[in-house]
Amino acid sequence: MTKTTIYDIARLSGASPSTVSAVLNGTWRKRRIRDATVATIQKIAAEHGYTLNRQARGLRQARSGMVGMIIPLHDNRFFSSLSQTFDTFVRARGLCPVIASTLRDPDEERRIVSTLISYAVDSIFIAGATDAGPLSDLCAAAGVPHVFVDLPGRNAPSVVSDNYRGAEMLTGQILAHMPRLSDLRRARPCFIGGSERDYATQRRMEAFRAVCAARGIEISDDDVQPCGYAPAAARAALRDIYQRRGGLPAGLFVNSLTVFEGVLAQFTELKAEEPAAIQIGCYDYDPFAAFLHFPVYMVRQNSDALIARAYDILESGETAPVMIEVEPDLIEPRTVFQNAPMNLG
Amino acid sequence: MTKTTIYDIARLSGASPSTVSAVLNGTWRKRRIRDATVATIQKIAAEHGYTLNRQARGLRQARSGMVGMIIPLHDNRFFSSLSQTFDTFVRARGLCPVIASTLRDPDEERRIVSTLISYAVDSIFIAGATDAGPLSDLCAAAGVPHVFVDLPGRNAPSVVSDNYRGAEMLTGQILAHMPRLSDLRRARPCFIGGSERDYATQRRMEAFRAVCAARGIEISDDDVQPCGYAPAAARAALRDIYQRRGGLPAGLFVNSLTVFEGVLAQFTELKAEEPAAIQIGCYDYDPFAAFLHFPVYMVRQNSDALIARAYDILESGETAPVMIEVEPDLIEPRTVFQNAPMNLG
DNA sequence: TTCCTTTGCGCAATCGATTGTGCAGCTTAT
DNA sequence: ATAAGCTGCACAATCGATTGCGCAAAGGAA
Numbered sequence: 001m002t003k004t005t006i007y008d009i010a011r012l013s014g015a016s017p018s019t020v021s022a023v024l025n026g027t028w029r030k031r032r033i034r035d036a037t038v039a040t041i042q043k044i045a046a047e048h049g050y051t052l053n054r055q056a057r058g059l060r061q062a063r064s065g066m067v068g069m070i071i072p073l074h075d076n077r078f079f080s081s082l083s084q085t086f087d088t089f090v091r092a093r094g095l096c097p098v099i100a101s102t103l104r105d106p107d108e109e110r111r112i113v114s115t116l117i118s119y120a121v122d123s124i125f126i127a128g129a130t131d132a133g134p135l136s137d138l139c140a141a142a143g144v145p146h147v148f149v150d151l152p153g154r155n156a157p158s159v160v161s162d163n164y165r166g167a168e169m170l171t172g173q174i175l176a177h178m179p180r181l182s183d184l185r186r187a188r189p190c191f192i193g194g195s196e197r198d199y200a201t202q203r204r205m206e207a208f209r210a211v212c213a214a215r216g217i218e219i220s221d222d223d224v225q226p227c228g229y230a231p232a233a234a235r236a237a238l239r240d241i242y243q244r245r246g247g248l249p250a251g252l253f254v255n256s257l258t259v260f261e262g263v264l265a266q267f268t269e270l271k272a273e274e275p276a277a278i279q280i281g282c283y284d285y286d287p288f289a290a291f292l293h294f295p296v297y298m299v300r301q302n303s304d305a306l307i308a309r310a311y312d313i314l315e316s317g318e319t320a321p322v323m324i325e326v327e328p329d330l331i332e333p334r335t336v337f338q339n340a341p342m343n344l345g
Numbered sequence: 346m347t348k349t350t351i352y353d354i355a356r357l358s359g360a361s362p363s364t365v366s367a368v369l370n371g372t373w374r375k376r377r378i379r380d381a382t383v384a385t386i387q388k389i390a391a392e393h394g395y396t397l398n399r400q401a402r403g404l405r406q407a408r409s410g411m412v413g414m415i416i417p418l419h420d421n422r423f424f425s426s427l428s429q430t431f432d433t434f435v436r437a438r439g440l441c442p443v444i445a446s447t448l449r450d451p452d453e454e455r456r457i458v459s460t461l462i463s464y465a466v467d468s469i470f471i472a473g474a475t476d477a478g479p480l481s482d483l484c485a486a487a488g489v490p491h492v493f494v495d496l497p498g499r500n501a502p503s504v505v506s507d508n509y510r511g512a513e514m515l516t517g518q519i520l521a522h523m524p525r526l527s528d529l530r531r532a533r534p535c536f537i538g539g540s541e542r543d544y545a546t547q548r549r550m551e552a553f554r555a556v557c558a559a560r561g562i563e564i565s566d567d568d569v570q571p572c573g574y575a576p577a578a579a580r581a582a583l584r585d586i587y588q589r590r591g592g593l594p595a596g597l598f599v600n601s602l603t604v605f606e607g608v609l610a611q612f613t614e615l616k617a618e619e620p621a622a623i624q625i626g627c628y629d630y631d632p633f634a635a636f637l638h639f640p641v642y643m644v645r646q647n648s649d650a651l652i653a654r655a656y657d658i659l660e661s662g663e664t665a666p667v668m669i670e671v672e673p674d675l676i677e678p679r680t681v682f683q684n685a686p687m688n689l690g
Numbered sequence: 691t692t693c694c695t696t697t698g699c700g701c702a703a704t705c706g707a708t709t710g711t712g713c714a715g716c717t718t719a720t
Numbered sequence: 721a722t723a724a725g726c727t728g729c730a731c732a733a734t735c736g737a738t739t740g741c742g743c744a745a746a747g748g749a750a
Contacts, residue, residue, distance in 0.1 A: 084420040120398070291637060
């Protein structure tokens, strides 16, 4: 019942605990253990179902073999995709992933990072923190390597989507395909969703305005509504836009999938032709959104590349606040198969 | 740079390490430590940014304060929803969630469970394992309490969706709303997706057949196609059905969201009226699928209740292979708001 | 004053591994 | 034959906390 330890195996094999340890953790060549001894010990270990106590090893080595990641929430296409990639990468290196969600609460963020540190994680990936500075400080104080993913950190390296480029592509498609409406109130495209305090949203708004300006379309503050990420708020924002303009705008830049949910909810109050008569683009990708009754351009962030680059940075030992940008993909309407990642369902 | 320990604080405060330990872990009342001593030690600890080394504590206590969960993949609405609930539950108890994905690989499953055990997790939630028996054995050998979620375990308690009931409701809606087609080849509803080795799929097929039989509809083996979970396979299966029958069947029971993706992909080859002219039901829920141009009934599994019941069982100390069923919710078409869980996006 | 409690805290063992060092015994070279 | 070197392993300290036990000093009762 009580788990077997190297001491038990030492007793049973007549060897010393240090020899057993070396055999079982693979360092026995360095210690010049005879092959016969190795075999004996491995046999006994197997017979007794020995399993390493990683807390003991970790205590001695001052590292746990775990790698932490914090995300705002699991229940989201983009972040769960990040999780999946992270999980795969970490496990491929023989380490154990620990992913915790913060619900975008700064206190939770600090608490989780502290917890991870107290478990002596080898390093930490921080995705979508609302308050990056203090997290960096916590990690730095503990000497834990860390990297920001999807948002730029001030005092540590970060890997982010090229939000400007993604929004540029998306806005370009919206402008290229939206109808030319004679009603001036509806002729200009709108940007909806996200938070102004959000780095990603800032960059996307910037690109949206720039592309519009380049086509000679003047965007007013009224055309840009960073109303947060909640579907209900997005729905209300769209209702306002609709009422003020007497209809949907010719183009709609939807800043996230949850915002899109709110937009769709509002659409249920309209005639089916109305959404179909404008051009919609959504930043972030969902396969079902690709099958709505009107075409939607979408941007899919490249979570594989984000995690891969982040890992590169950590493994290079870089700790300076460099920033790497990863270009996202523009997804044409109705292309679920050609571009969807493998999903084992 | 080197982290402060209770020994450092003991030296600085003039107290003994055991006193410092008691103060910092909150058990000082039991040890009758003076309030003044407590205050001094806490002050010094705060000044030096002391953080607990949980590996040391864990080694001594033979438990880590972590709770493990394994899931097939993160990148899936149902499992990421389970993850979110699990995360919230575990953290609410002051513990640390560790969620790892197995990609439905039995070897991976065993490896991960072993790893979790070697980290001395307090307990393990097993969601969606392909080979439950060996996992139970591993946990039992290590004396780690565990519970199966979403699939029944043989030697341990489990909490599963009431797949029969869910499929019963869904089939009921499909039959109630599907058109009566004179073409006999197309008159019977079809069941598509999932794996026959899968407990959940078995139960759902059972209910599908039973409800059909109750309405006097005779189902042949040809009407039931458990073609797996991959979108591509589902697409091919639907193409076959379409060709053999000369059109879509009047009713379609889609056994998972990824299968639905494949179905939709195949729909793009049809005229838009065709899917709209039949009745579709999907086991599992996606908000965007609720906004397609034809109404879809969906079943949403109750991940909150699944995790809550699983936790109840673990906390009750139950280790016998009891099985608890949780009823899923039937979601009417276009009701994204009334029923969707809060999603902070 | 003497004895008994209670208060407040220290001592030292312990959890299970890792790792720097030491040292017999056997080889090989000279 | 002696020194030098190599082989194969054991010893013991160490990581940082927790915890059973013990004991001096203070307080109270008789």
